Amino acid sequence: MTSKEILHKIKEKVGLSDPDSGKGKSKMSKQISHGFHLVKGKSAHAMEDYLVAKFKQVDDHELGLFAIFDGHMGHDVADYLQSHLFENILKEPDFWTETGKAVKRAYRITDSTILEKAVELGSGGSTAVTAILIDCHKLVIANVGDSRAVLSRNGVAKQLSVDHEPITEREKIEDRGGFVSNFPGDVARVDGQLAVSRAFGDKTLKKHLSSEPDVTEEIIDEDAEFVILASDGLWKVMTNQEAVDTIKNVKDARSAAKLLTEEALQRKSSDDISCIVLKFQ
Template sequence: MLSQSDFWRNPEGAIKRAYKEMDDEILEDVAGSRGGSTAVTAILIDRKKLMVANVGDSRAILCGGDGVKQVTIDHEPNKEKQVIESRGGFVSKKPGNVPRVDGQLAMTRAFGDGKLKEHITSEPDVRIEIIEPNTVEFIILASDGLWKVMSNEEAFDEIREYDDAQEASQVLIKEALARGSRDDISCIVVAFGWS
């Protein structure tokens, strides 16, 4: 179990250990070998340093006066093909489908998925963004059920006029459903509220 002092000594290492511990917990459960999940997390330190971590295709975008900035990487098989192959796996693509690790998983990083764990990892990418007051209005953290049917810019456009973060996240979920999303949709909007 990580302590607060672990985090302050080495924030990036603490986040990576927390993701590893979560993966271990999921894998201990029987369901961990049959399925998996992606994740995105964000921590704002002293109202200026934003740490964002992700595994898989759950994504975070910063939105504000300067537009939209994606601060996570979608861990797609084509992007990390060499890493998968170096672990003894392969990336394949059937016509009309997306590339998949060992012909099964459309992600190279995920929690769970025990049957593929030799070839995939749960280690997150961790990014640090310095936030200037009043330049970033909010951050959207969402699963691929949103991003498969909406671009980063479209998501920002849908909610740029909303002041209430919870209402904004509900608007995005409803819009993803209206656009026919068939994947899981998890969405959190965090308003920075600088004033």
């Protein structure tokens, strides 16, 4: 084996051989690992999905930081979130004591900054689903839009995020002065444009949109097997339980994430697809 081949094997082992695929492990628990995989959709525009998947030491704590950002009308807002959202969350003074409140405040502050930078970042926006694993014990999930987090507990799928759809939030949108279109053959849209009712950015629609996340907390016990985070490119063609069943026997987290994206493609998903699998066993 040549030195170049050896280097490739080393990179592959630590998940560096492909920027669209990777994996990592917790230092606190040998059982906990993550893997991710991204696939560009069939549209002519550049890839609009971005993600974060890493473990980070903060003082005496270990944090698993995981996120899917699904951009629309451009990738700049999703790119900005990838670089700044977790940074803003961790800067919140009450992050360790009131994590849910800290996450909500950081989402709000980050969205305000994105709107202020609209000249630089454009008029597009992004959905987000974030997962923070604190000391391998507590999982804090937050989301705006339709990227989703699903937990497998004893083989049963449990959705941890909330799909923010215009139809279900029609009253709130109308109270803000907006409207929800529902034309035959198309999905419901805010002001006839956006197919989600909450998002970062979208300055021209912001009066009628919210960036307030739904936040849930889950204790990771011996029954918790894995969590799937994915953009709607996966969830448009697969139910929560189908996704869980697809990877329940796959031990490697990166292989599991890749298998889910491949299955979504088999089911004719044409959207960008990004997927993270966080395994607890």
